[in-house]
Amino acid sequence: MKKLLFLFLFFPTFLVAQKTTIVKGTVKNNLKQPIDKVSITYGNTGTETDENGNYSIRIPVNTEVTLVFSHISYRTLSEKITVNNRNGIRFSPILTLKTEELKEIVIKDNKKEAQGITKIDINKVKNVVGPNAGVENILMTLPGVNNNNELSTQYNVRGGNFDENLVYVNGIEVYRPFLIRSGQQEGLSFINTNMIQNINFSAGGFQARYGDKLSSVLDITYKKPTETATTIDASFLGGSATFEGQFLNKKLSTITGVRYRDNSLFVNSQQIEVNFRPKFTDVQTHLSYEFSEKFGLNFLGNFSLNNYNYKPLSRRTRFGTVANPLELIVFYNGQEQDNYLTLFGAFSADYKINENFTITTIASRYNTQEEEYFDIAAQYNLGEVDANIGSENFGEVQFSQGIGSQLNHARNDLDALITNFQVRGSINKDQKQWTFGAKYQKEDIRDRIREWEVIDSLGFSIRPPHHAGNNQPYEPFEGEIVPFQNIRKDNEVSINRVSGFVQFDERTFWNDHEIFYNIGVRAHHWSVTGNGIASKNQTIISPRAQFAIKPNWDKDMLFRISGGLYAQPPSYRELRDFNGNINVDVKAQQSIHLVTGMDYSYDMWERPFKLTVEAYYKDLNDVNAYTVDNVRIRYRADNAATAYAYGVDIRLNGEFVPGSESWVSLGYLKTEENINNQGFIARPTDQRIKFGILFQDYVPNLPNLKAYLNLVYNSGLPGGSPAYADVYQFQQRLRDYRRADLGISYVFTDANKRYQTGWLSNFKELTAGLELFNMFDIQNAITNTWVRDVYSKTQFGIPNFMTGRVLNFKIGMKL
Template sequence: MPKIKVFILVITSSLFIVITSVFSQVKDKTILGKVIDGQTFDPLPYANITFLNSEVGISSDINGNFSLTNSINANSLVISYVGYKSRIIDLENFNDTEENVFSLLPINIFLQEVTVYSNTNKQTELSEISSLSMQSERIREISAGMPDILRSVQALPGITVNNEFKADFNVRGGNQDENLVLVNNATVYEPFHIKEAANASVGIFNVDLIQKVDLITGGFSARYGDKMSSVLNIQYREGNKKKYTGAASLSLAYLDGYFEGPITENSSFILGIRKSYLEYILKMIDYEDISSVKPSFYDVQGVLSYNFSPSNKILFEFIHAGDDFSYEPTRRNFSSPVIGSFQGQDAEFKSLKTENENYKATYFSNLFDIQSINALSSKSLLKGELSYYKQTDNEYRLFLRDENQDIDILTNADNYYDRIRTERLTYDTLRIETLELKSDLAYQFTPKYEMNSGLSFQDITYNQIIDDIYTYIRRNNFDDPNIEKSDTLITRGDLSEEVPIKVKSYKYNAYLENIFQLNNELTLNIGGRVDYFKLNKDLTFSPRISAGYSLTDRTTLRAAWGYYYQSPIYRQLKSSASSDTNTQSQLAIHYIFGLEHSIFLSDDINNFLRMKIEGYYKDYQNLVSSFFGTFERLTYSGYNDAAGSAKGIDIYTVLSIPTFYCWLSYGLLFANEDKFTDVIGEYPRYTDQRHTLSFISSVDLGAAWSLALKGYYGSGFPYTPRTAVQNNGTWQWKSEQIHSAHLPAYKRIDLRISKAFNFSNSSLNVFIDVSNVFNFKNIQNYEYKTPGFSKPVPEEVPLWPILPSLGIRYKF
């Protein structure tokens, strides 16, 4: 018995020594750390660091650093920041010999947001981030022709376009006008260069100035409104506050550059410029009418920042963009002489048809934005913003066709002729002007509960004048070879607007989000927003909820549901009158569920395989029906006369290993529309692309050589075929059943090879781009040219052939 007591005493003493030793390792230890943004790697000033289940804690300094002594024998630390997902850290995982760096991720990343671009060369904790991050050079590698964030996102799951030279895109069955584009939280409407061209456009945003781009393809939170399909949120960065740096690029198609640096100790700037000279390159291309296209554009943009204090700063951002576009093709078609009969006599018929088109367009847009960011405390953040946006478009198009037929009687000297001239004059002038005021407040009550709220007011001006006039002139001497008879017919075309759009109105909205981090696994965002549009007296309420659940540290489930109203844009309005009988808001109800899983292939977090699958369903109500009309432009009925749906599955896989990166995306989509005023029933929406497949890959070949490939396949979009019919002596196009045919499938592969030369304080990159390297023939649509007195035939509108380019980029 005494031996047992001695044994128990020895065991008890040993346990006491061990426990005391463990506690002594934690207690009174000084914890050194730094809190950073997990995407941009910028420090997070005034982050909250507290011990778990305790009020004891501290805030990080302006550089995100903190020092905290464990005086209460705590085992875990909670790190939180307004707008970010809180983290619980086991103190046993702290490094005692050097600074510990902790990254926090924006809460929206854990829910639905997808970051497609982040301007940093560092890496983050990929196990927690549901994003696709494209670095600056990768954007340059995968953008055909010139770097463009808008065309780069087209490789993402859920995006369809079938023309990678165009910057606008469709998202999950929605059309191009259902996407919200924000620049530093300010709304822009049509941010595209050379958008007048039928088969090309370029985003106005300079990649070198962008800090981050977030794309949400559905289920976005209540802070975003007035659009039904997606949000593209572009954040410009501040200039370098420590030194002057910059870069310049020169290629066959464009030149661009940026310069940044400090102004004073508390202020900085960044300025970027771009200029194209595509008109000179296209002039040398002998393909269809490309040589007669003269697209020219430029943009200047920048950011000025000033820090009043470590917790208060002001940003001034501006973008100025301009275009000058012209298209002046000439076509002549001679017919071989034909022997026939005219008025009972043998005659020789000779024909000549000449077509001339004079199309000129200009585009200018300006965005001026002032943003104030104020950290009221370590738990609250207040943002205020005033932005002004102005866009002007002027388009003039004159189409002339002369059809001449000469008839020589073979038995005498009589000569007859038939002269037909078709003129079509179309012009479109547009002015969009907005003044927007926004205020957003975020308050973190506890590390597990945060509330976001905001108000905004937008003053809107739309002015648009459109006319479309046909003039037919026919002259002949059929009755008497010495007497000419002439007939003239004037009609108006599909684009003609009897009453111009002149709108002066306003919108206001308010939103509230409640973000609950119920535990380390489950996060909820429950909120709603109210929107009011004075023009149509329409007041809407949009409830929304999204959730993220971590099954493991590598696997995440996501779900979202919500109402998404969209007020009518200028092209959808029935009239300019401020009335509740005007076009009302459209509605899409989103249902989304997805799963993401990451596999790390080694201890290096850069070696991973990530897979994501997401299913969705959109219930469209109160739609304004649309179709592609004259010049293949998206045209709206002006009435809430349709309903529809979009459903599908998006899948992507990302593989990253040393010297190789690959991204594969597949989308399956069913998009339908049902117009109430017809008897057809449900038909495919024009965005109904059944299958979409894309890939991006880059290979490090060694010795500073790299190879990048980008591929895209899309099954053909539906379109409405037309048949030529004769009416009162002239030919006209008659539309068949809407979207009853499909265009051919689209396929394309782009190639880029580059070589880097690194110097002590600078670098030089030489590259060769080949767009459509296999020269696939792709069809954008069919052109139904202006009809006249002869029977017209549909013509294919081809997309770009193989286009090589080369250039250099110098960075200092």
């Protein structure tokens, strides 16, 4: 009887033990941190994790069960599990924060896509690796944007030059110094990365509300702080400190940044041995005061100082072919001392008349004071290198083709003051918007040029290129000895401009298809007075339009077309020719733009991706032809050319690695010009092929360790021509530009991983890492140095190579 009672009591338990097993494990997030209070359920059975993220749940044997892991802050995870024995298993899932999913939704902006505007994530800008870390550095990874000079923040867009790009900060156009010749003199970009809130970029076909340039628009918005914080960045290249906060009951918000940069690390990796440390300092502030919900006052100020003290010592460059290698050896004496001081201040007032009508007024002033002083003597030897492998003198110079010297002198001073006043307004109602604006701008430039060059080859002083009766060394020249180049000018130029625009935007529907379109027109009137000579008043009208349709298809696609007449009234740089003369009657360069594009958003590997394709064509007239030497542009100032440009840009971006956006860019471009009806030749910016990759990754078992790879390939640019030479006789190209930069960083703490105790609790963010620039140590050339062989009167183009492999350490923190 007792045995029967025993079996009756324990037999159900025995059956359960035989038919169930235990699943246990630890639930963590992407940072490998345990998560407590995670609910684990199947059917009507459930449990939750403890403070260490551990859980244990009993499930049936030989039965497929769906375990559901849910938490208010994380994405719900469902996992089908079948256990075929009673020994149990361990299953430790990783949950993803819901905030990451929200981020994907926020960046979806059909209006920006319809306008052909690329919206760039500010976090990508902060993390991208490159010699000039910042907005311009990430632009170089986009199709249609090129730059072969890693020391410069300037860029070419779809065949245009540096001067054809518009840059706005909070709706205010910003400028760059006039006299800078090389990227290593340039220093810091105007844009402070730590102060940015939004970044929008258009590579062409942009709206009428933007200004009068031919190529692109970079539209930056600085942020209004919502917290008090200090951000500090430091590396072997310099450092920055940014303070942000709110005061006076949150009516006053301020953000101020101080930056310092030292390019010695890069300069010392170049082929020229030098003794100098280029230093650049920048202070920038943005203040906003909200008087009421309807009225606010803002101030944007900038102070920048570039000190460039340059003492070249020697240079050794080998070039040519394997069968005929050549070597240039140069020894220098002298130095260059340049100073670029820029001051910028702008006040703006926003007044909200009602919910639909807003008016903004802006007054700004920009002043640049530039000094360019140098006396540099160079003695050179151009020789043939022994290429015979069996020779005792293999690799040594065995014959000198050219021996000579040159002396370059300059005492150049420039003072420019640009003042403008503008008013803008917008009227919004339903899905329609009217925007309009007017602007007055006055430019006063005082430019003193004292620049000459003497060239000597084997004892013969080289005459100017167009000097009559010069047949040296075969016949002695008995005339006056004059410099090869000599410019002595004093220019005083005043430019008055009045411009305005009106634009209408609407978002509507055609059946079930979403439609976006805008139409607008710009007008620009200007007059120039140079050295007491007044020009005729000139006016240009620029109509522009954009249209986009988002079909109601299962596939997420958007198609757009834009274009119009774009014009660029001449700046002071465009009025000044090769000899420093001012032509006050230079016309505006004009271009007809046509841009078509498509965006296709889709999921691949259960992750979001987007393919963007754009084709464009530009027909240019009244072109002001120019030459480019490093970042120095010299114009002909005669509107004597016509030109065209066309190409295709393709970009694929998405989460190639889960949680990290990367992209691949490919571009094809062809641009040519016809000067004085001599026939079409490649323009200085004719870079046919562009390929770029921006790739981000992390170690799965150590997600705080992140890697950033930036790869760029550009086909060769035209190599330029010697001073005053006929460009039609010099059409060879530089070698292709290839570069790879790698960055590795470790995130100690950030918004997703905060510490409540310990020394890391003092930081809101803390990262440290290494950057390897030009990791394959590829010799890329930016321009040619031209050396004359006195016997054959041949001009040899010796490539000027850019920076080599450089290792940098950096650390960033937010307090």
